[in-house]
Amino acid sequence: MPDARVMVVTGASRGIGRELAVHYLQQGYVVAGCSRRTPDGLPEGYHHFALDVGDEPAVKAMFAALRDRFGRLDVLVNNAGIASMNHALLTPLETVERILRTNVAGTFLFCREAAKLMQRARWGRIVNFSTVAVPLKLEGEAIYAASKAAVESLTAVLARELAEFGITVNAVGPAPIRTDLLAGVGEEKLQKLIRRQAIRRFGEFRDVLNVVDFFLRPESDFVTGQVIYLGGV
Amino acid sequence: MTIDKARIREVVGAVIDELNAQWPDRPPIEKRGDAVLFGRSGSLDSLGLVHFVVGVEQGLAEMLGANVTLASDKAMARQHSPFRTVDSLVDFIAELLQEEASA
Numbered sequence: 628m629p630d631a632r633v634m635v636v637t638g639a640s641r642g643i644g645r646e647l648a649v650h651y652l653q654q655g656y657v658v659a660g661c662s663r664r665t666p667d668g669l670p671e672g673y674h675h676f677a678l679d680v681g682d683e684p685a686v687k688a689m690f691a692a693l694r695d696r697f698g699r700l701d702v703l704v705n706n707a708g709i710a711s712m713n714h715a716l717l718t719p720l721e722t723v724e725r726i727l728r729t730n731v732a733g734t735f736l737f738c739r740e741a742a743k744l745m746q747r748a749r750w751g752r753i754v755n756f757s758t759v760a761v762p763l764k765l766e767g768e769a770i771y772a773a774s775k776a777a778v779e780s781l782t783a784v785l786a787r788e789l790a791e792f793g794i795t796v797n798a799v800g801p802a803p804i805r806t807d808l809l810a811g812v813g814e815e816k817l818q819k820l821i822r823r824q825a826i827r828r829f830g831e832f833r834d835v836l837n838v839v840d841f842f843l844r845p846e847s848d849f850v851t852g853q854v855i856y857l858g859g860v
Numbered sequence: 861m862t863i864d865k866a867r868i869r870e871v872v873g874a875v876i877d878e879l880n881a882q883w884p885d886r887p888p889i890e891k892r893g894d895a896v897l898f899g900r901s902g903s904l905d906s907l908g909l910v911h912f913v914v915g916v917e918q919g920l921a922e923m924l925g926a927n928v929t930l931a932s933d934k935a936m937a938r939q940h941s942p943f944r945t946v947d948s949l950v951d952f953i954a955e956l957l958q959e960e961a962s963a
């Protein structure tokens with residue numbers, strides 16, 4: 628069993644997930660990530676699993692490999708998520724199913740399998756990803772916001788169910804950050820959204836990292852079931 | 861492929877020993893085949909069952925290299941719960957491993 632703490636980051640091939648993976652590798656964690664495609668250029672010591680987070684057999688196989696290789700898991704960061712910005716009347720059911728599979732089922736599967744591995748040490752930290760689209764009730768994001776509202780409920784209930792095992796479950800709700808997830812959103816809409824924040828600027832990676840770091844601190848063992856939104860929403 | 865029920869029983873027994881050691885203040889879980897685990901007069905409450913099932917899944921993976929999910933829709937839909945007694949659980953696990961081997 629390695630002395631270094633072991634972390635799983637979902638959606639690690641790009642954006643915030645990739646930056647988190649690189650950051651925590653530099654902090655001395657053993658980091659295993661996943662995404663549908665294998666990324667180029669991630670540092671040595673990073674372990675990648677190419678999978679769809681909603682694919683149960685693939686997720687179970689990933690955790691079996693982690694258990695065989697490392698025998699432990701300390702942290703799960705459930706960053707993988709997809710969005711579709713569209714009016715509800717123009718949203719096909721296929722899109723709804725795809726978003727729920729990745730954002731809700733994927734988050735659930737990783738929480739479940741991670742908790743099974745964490746419970747042996749009676750210690751673990753799970754950080755899920757929500758969004759300010761939930762409290763802001765953004766038009767054009769009905770399914771994305773609904774999927775993240777489900778993630779918040781999951782976070783709150785799992786916090787209670789997993790407290791028994793010494794595992795905390797929290798969520799961060801980023802304000803808009805310039806990543807691929809926002810690629811299809813118009814500048815005017817983004818500016819309108821930012822005007823609804825107390826602090827009117829785009830979020831940055833360091834803002835997300837600060838909240839994740841807070842949840843991971845040993846002193847945060849009495850913090851669970853919480854959602855922290857960025858930007859003063 | 862023949863599934864060795866004795867080895868499955870060994871895994872289940874090891875998990876029972878581990879839980880009994882963890883819970884010295886509770887009445888011990890028995891390892892007899894007909895010992896009732898869960899349900900009326902069972903030794904596990906619902907949270908105890910969670911610990912037990914997770915422990916058996918981990919034990920099967922570590923001791924037999926088998927990755928099975930015990931809490932499946934199939935298990936829950938059965939008229940007689942596979943988690944009722946040690947024997948019924950061992951039979952259910954053997955069935956799952958047999959299915960996995962034939963897949």
